[in-house]
Amino acid sequence: MARVFIISNRVAVPSPERAIHAGGLEVALKATLKRHDCVWMGWSGDVKPKGRTATRTMQARGVTYIVTDLSEEDFEEYYNGFANRVLWPILHYRLDLAEFTRRDLSGYLRVNDHFAAELDKVLEPEDLVWVHDYHLLPLAKALRERGRHNRIGFFLHIPLPPPEILTAMPNHERLIPALMHYDLVGFQTDGDSQNFARYLSTECGMPAHIPRGIGVDERTMRVGAFPVGIETKEFNRRARRAARSSFVRKVRDSVPGAQLLGVDRLDYTKGITLRLDAFERFLVANLKWRGQVTYLQITPKSRSGIPEYADMEREIDSAAGRINGTYGDVSWTPVRYVNRAYTRTALAGLYHSARAALITPLRDGMNLVAKEFVASQDAADPGVLILSRFAGSAAELGAALIVNPYDPEAVGLAIVRALDMPLAERIERHKKLYESLMENDIKYWGDRFLNALTGNDIHRTKPLLPPQSPDVARPTWDRGLATSSSARHSAATPRMSATRAALSMRHPPIR
Numbered sequence: 129m130a131r132v133f134i135i136s137n138r139v140a141v142p143s144p145e146r147a148i149h150a151g152g153l154e155v156a157l158k159a160t161l162k163r164h165d166c167v168w169m170g171w172s173g174d175v176k177p178k179g180r181t182a183t184r185t186m187q188a189r190g191v192t193y194i195v196t197d198l199s200e201e202d203f204e205e206y207y208n209g210f211a212n213r214v215l216w217p218i219l220h221y222r223l224d225l226a227e228f229t230r231r232d233l234s235g236y237l238r239v240n241d242h243f244a245a246e247l248d249k250v251l252e253p254e255d256l257v258w259v260h261d262y263h264l265l266p267l268a269k270a271l272r273e274r275g276r277h278n279r280i281g282f283f284l285h286i287p288l289p290p291p292e293i294l295t296a297m298p299n300h301e302r303l304i305p306a307l308m309h310y311d312l313v314g315f316q317t318d319g320d321s322q323n324f325a326r327y328l329s330t331e332c333g334m335p336a337h338i339p340r341g342i343g344v345d346e347r348t349m350r351v352g353a354f355p356v357g358i359e360t361k362e363f364n365r366r367a368r369r370a371a372r373s374s375f376v377r378k379v380r381d382s383v384p385g386a387q388l389l390g391v392d393r394l395d396y397t398k399g400i401t402l403r404l405d406a407f408e409r410f411l412v413a414n415l416k417w418r419g420q421v422t423y424l425q426i427t428p429k430s431r432s433g434i435p436e437y438a439d440m441e442r443e444i445d446s447a448a449g450r451i452n453g454t455y456g457d458v459s460w461t462p463v464r465y466v467n468r469a470y471t472r473t474a475l476a477g478l479y480h481s482a483r484a485a486l487i488t489p490l491r492d493g494m495n496l497v498a499k500e501f502v503a504s505q506d507a508a509d510p511g512v513l514i515l516s517r518f519a520g521s522a523a524e525l526g527a528a529l530i531v532n533p534y535d536p537e538a539v540g541l542a543i544v545r546a547l548d549m550p551l552a553e554r555i556e557r558h559k560k561l562y563e564s565l566m567e568n569d570i571k572y573w574g575d576r577f578l579n580a581l582t583g584n585d586i587h588r589t590k591p592l593l594p595p596q597s598p599d600v601a602r603p604t605w606d607r608g609l610a611t612s613s614s615a616r617h618s619a620a621t622p623r624m625s626a627t628r629a630a631l632s633m634r635h636p637p638i639r
Contacts, residue, residue, distance in 0.1 A: 130254040132164045132578065135243065137207075137263035139170040139195050142188045152496055153260060153285070155472075156356050160574030161191050169194040169247060175203045183246050196246055198239065205235020207263070212431060215262045218297050220397045220491045221289050225436060228298045237266060237302075244270030251278060256581060259310070261285045266302075268309035281312040281581040283354065286493040287520065288320040291327040305332050311347065312581045314354040316493045316520040321353045354577050355524060357568040358499045363476060367504035370477025379478065384460055385420035386483035386547055391475060391497050393430045394467070396440055399490040399516070399533045400427060404447040404463065406488075406539035411455050411462060414544055419460045421547065423486070424478070428469040441467075472500075479504035484512040484546040487519065488533040494520040498528070502561045510558035512546035514539070524568060527560035 140154035160166065172184070172195035181197035198206070209232030217225035244267055251257070251271075257280040259267050268280045294300050304327055307313050315321045328334040370376055380387070388407070392398040407423050427444070431437045448465040455462050470478075479485065485501040498513060498521045505511055513528035515521065522530055529542045 210236035367476035376477035
């Protein structure tokens, strides 16, 4: 039976520490790791002097893990350099923060080639390969250059901006078209899929109408939206248990009145400074809530070695201190700003006890905190989700209070509305949100992607390419794949959920 090779920048090898601080990818792949014969490969997390790096294989809980070290040079150029100083800001629409150097690009390509070389040593022809995230955009190209014809899929966990932004990236033509070496390219939202389809049309000359064709000299690339979910029922049970813990009771008892909660990694994409501005405007305009609501912002530090993050940390510290100094008193601290990580169980209990969550990223691929907050609520007395329209999860969670994070005054008004919202409205909104989570539970996510990769899916889709000009035709659709004209006239084109979008594109064999 074919194995599933999961390739990612970091590998979640089981350990007592990982059990406490499970990452998002680890949670998303949990069901896949249980159901399939999996090999998970990626960076070990260790940085060693050049010539002393090694690749190791280990077994744990029925999964094979292959981890490879990075040299100091590779780490600086591939990870700190190109991945985090170029791709991360640009893919989050922040051209102003990108710092491109050819040296870092060379390091990025070199590490991807190294991953491909290590994978090539153990890959069998029938194995499936599932590559994750922006660190590994050109990995399939490196494998194809080694003569590999395996089914290879790619999923981008962060946003993909429109071609107007992508083309501003130096050497974009070496990276974005490299995705065409994958058999399936998956995104979080239809908007991301559409942006990729537009790029292929405008920059690569891919025609909008492409017949399906799989043969000796052809490959079919498909593009689809596969939004990541969470384990909804399990997280709800976790939250109800955690709400009774001494930790959560202690926090709840220490907060006068209502609790407003924000949970984000320290990153400029999260919009925390603007969020604090919104909370301050709320305090200025609503005297009755002073002393009656506390904003708890939990923000674990990340990428401390990058100067922009250190500057951002000081800016947030200053804003929180200013608000507390201006509006607080000896019995009430308006903002509690905490720079440490908590377990998912502890966070679930805090979500459960919060009156409202303030999730207002400036741009996010999905944002699972928003989904976890919804799953954690007591259906009989739920809290209110205030969610940025620029979070990928907003496409599914339309019953939340959707806000523009760049408008602090509007966000402040949303806080008032959340705190004053009648119980009946809170229950109705939560019911719709919870139903959305159940429809896209994480236990189906991996199989949905792998089925599409192997061609076993029966996705019925809508077009990804919007009309652009009279001389660019829209694609036609049947059962999730663009079809030849003869098949098109004999088959209906049923309508299906946007979360199952798939675009089929044929192109010459890759050499």
